[in-house]
Amino acid sequence: MAKPSGILIGAALALLAHACTQHRVEVAPVEVKPIHITIDVNVKVERALDDFFSDVDAAAQKLEKKPAADQ
Numbered sequence: 001m002a003k004p005s006g007i008l009i010g011a012a013l014a015l016l017a018h019a020c021t022q023h024r025v026e027v028a029p030v031e032v033k034p035i036h037i038t039i040d041v042n043v044k045v046e047r048a049l050d051d052f053f054s055d056v057d058a059a060a061q062k063l064e065k066k067p068a069a070d071q
Helices: 002-019 036-070
Strands: none
Touching: none
């Protein structure tokens, strides 16, 4: 009868030893940085469109001024 009690005590000690362990998982914070390339491209496109349409706006202003001067 000594064998079953020894096995039970051994199993209990194994379970207790397993229960005493600690597990820690550290998660590093995720850093999200802005993408400056996209912003720069948008600014360059906007400036290019302003330059392109400035010629059209200047022509439109000339057309608006001529009829006003004739009256």
